[in-house]
Amino acid sequence: MSVAAKERRLSSRSNSGESEDKIGAAELGRRKRATSVSESISVLRTSKRTIYTAGRPPWYNEFGQMKEAFVIGLSGGSASGKTTVAEKIIQALDFPWVVLLSMDSFYKANIAPPYDQIPFPQQHELAERNEYNFDHVDAFDFDLCCETLRKLKQGRNVEIPMYDFTSHCRKKQAKPLYGANVVIFEGIMSFVRPELRALMDMKVFVDTDSDERLARRLRRDITQRGRNLKGVLHQYNKFVKPAFEQFIEPTLQYADIVIPRGGSNEVAIDLIAQHVQTQLETRHAAFERDMSHIHNGQPLPSTLNVLESTKQVQGIHTILRNRETPRDDFVFFSKRLMRLLFEFALSLLPHKIHVVETPQETQYEGRKFSGTGLCGMSILRAGETMEPALFSVTKDIRLGKILIQTNAATEEPELHYIRVPRKISEDHVILMDATVATGAAAMMAIRVLLDHDVKEENILLVSLLMADTGVHSVAYAFPKVQIVTTAVDHQLNDRYHILPGFGEYRLGNFGDRYFGTE
Ligand SMILES: Nc1ncnc2c1ncn2[C@@H]1O[C@H](COP(=O)(O)OP(=O)(O)O)[C@@H](O)[C@H]1O
Numbered sequence: 001m002s003v004a005a006k007e008r009r010l011s012s013r014s015n016s017g018e019s020e021d022k023i024g025a026a027e028l029g030r031r032k033r034a035t036s037v038s039e040s041i042s043v044l045r046t047s048k049r050t051i052y053t054a055g056r057p058p059w060y061n062e063f064g065q066m067k068e069a070f071v072i073g074l075s076g077g078s079a080s081g082k083t084t085v086a087e088k089i090i091q092a093l094d095f096p097w098v099v100l101l102s103m104d105s106f107y108k109a110n111i112a113p114p115y116d117q118i119p120f121p122q123q124h125e126l127a128e129r130n131e132y133n134f135d136h137v138d139a140f141d142f143d144l145c146c147e148t149l150r151k152l153k154q155g156r157n158v159e160i161p162m163y164d165f166t167s168h169c170r171k172k173q174a175k176p177l178y179g180a181n182v183v184i185f186e187g188i189m190s191f192v193r194p195e196l197r198a199l200m201d202m203k204v205f206v207d208t209d210s211d212e213r214l215a216r217r218l219r220r221d222i223t224q225r226g227r228n229l230k231g232v233l234h235q236y237n238k239f240v241k242p243a244f245e246q247f248i249e250p251t252l253q254y255a256d257i258v259i260p261r262g263g264s265n266e267v268a269i270d271l272i273a274q275h276v277q278t279q280l281e282t283r284h285a286a287f288e289r290d291m292s293h294i295h296n297g298q299p300l301p302s303t304l305n306v307l308e309s310t311k312q313v314q315g316i317h318t319i320l321r322n323r324e325t326p327r328d329d330f331v332f333f334s335k336r337l338m339r340l341l342f343e344f345a346l347s348l349l350p351h352k353i354h355v356v357e358t359p360q361e362t363q364y365e366g367r368k369f370s371g372t373g374l375c376g377m378s379i380l381r382a383g384e385t386m387e388p389a390l391f392s393v394t395k396d397i398r399l400g401k402i403l404i405q406t407n408a409a410t411e412e413p414e415l416h417y418i419r420v421p422r423k424i425s426e427d428h429v430i431l432m433d434a435t436v437a438t439g440a441a442a443m444m445a446i447r448v449l450l451d452h453d454v455k456e457e458n459i460l461l462v463s464l465l466m467a468d469t470g471v472h473s474v475a476y477a478f479p480k481v482q483i484v485t486t487a488v489d490h491q492l493n494d495r496y497h498i499l500p501g502f503g504e505y506r507l508g509n510f511g512d513r514y515f516g517t518e
């Protein structure tokens, strides 16, 4: 199958995108039209219940640790039907957060030893004349391939190189990919290296008759890869066939399952899908969801930083907690409190001594932010209300967004949309939510940042008002994250759920009061 088609499939099943990662309702609709998934909303199926969901449920435990993605390795000769089988497994799983990763993406950008002794124009000419061996192990960048698959398995954000079969080159742009519960990794050499095999939870070999493979390859390479009959036959006899015997066929011994006839073998595909479902159910059931009272009575963590409760701060709280406060006052005083909060949060960032010369030509020993970079990340919807205040105290700050909603049926947070600024791994990140109750959404947002290689100690969770449960849950899972707020409330409702500002000190739903959607 063509790389373009594989990429289309890949992007249609994951939350990656050309310019952003998103899985909002509109995107879901587009995907449904682009793929053959039948229902109008995504369905996560388990044997016990059916959960309707458009978002991604937690992929980490109460300690904040990752549940690794399930990796299916698919091997077999060229045109044996690996991609077709992968696509059928995806359809049979009918489960979001499944990504298809092809080894084709890891063809060397510039053909390397023993070939890199040949200068580039000649390499290209060799490929054009079908004299370059794309079926040799040396044609693949195994190091990058292994690193990418390992990161995906660990749930981290990756950049997938894009390969063009027509020009025989890696494209300049890579494709961001994040958020996989299941990774299907396919390629002719996928079982060759032990380090790649070690990452696979299940290994499947697609065993298709060689005549059939040749017939399919002829059709595909002529119609999709811009080749001619003579060239395909020459390449097949000189490289593809010997490579199958030398490198690919011997790896059949590593397979857990051998699928004769490839994509037509519905029974084998159903069996694989069932096994993966069972594995995912087991992992899902192991997740501790109710964290509302496991930290009861514990002292507040040392990573908690509460803004000094001056009379001025108390005055603003009084206005915000007053149910009679009109919306324009609520917005005005929230913004005042947010600015104070952000100035306080910024003071917690690392600073170094910085000496400047004054107009009087004396030296002034001051301070300067000593981090690499700073960016903000708002948890939608209420976190968005904090953006103007952040902009008013920081200059040129880059901003990302993340939409997390609670699934009414499961009461779990679900990830619906993310837009993370590029190259944030060395940055300090100010993560914003107006209020934090159980901490579930904040934990998910922190996990997303960690998956994008942000350092835990560089994250500041900044919130106007927090419940002590939320503080405990976040600090327990992510002990290096700095938690910054103006007040910590301890309030339980009759279901042992803590709601900040609830009851006597009621604040209500912050987003509704701020946006006037009560
Ligand atoms: N069972 C099948 N019957 C007919 N054609 C098939 C079948 N499986 C795959 N093909 C076709 O053969 C070609 C190669 O299949 P593909 O799944 O891309 O193989 P691979 O990923 O192993 O190279 C494609 O054009 C595909 O449409």
Ligand SMILES: Nc1ccn([C@@H]2O[C@H](COP(=O)(O)O)[C@@H](O)[C@H]2O)c(=O)n1
Binding pocket: 001, 077, 078, 079, 082, 104, 107, 127, 134, 135, 164, 165, 167, 168, 169, 187, 188, 240
């Ligand atoms: N520039 C290239 C790169 C690779 N090939 C052939 O692709 C085959 C692997 O892809 P499958 O989808 O068939 O598994 C491999 O056999 C290479 O010969 C190519 O023709 N040109």
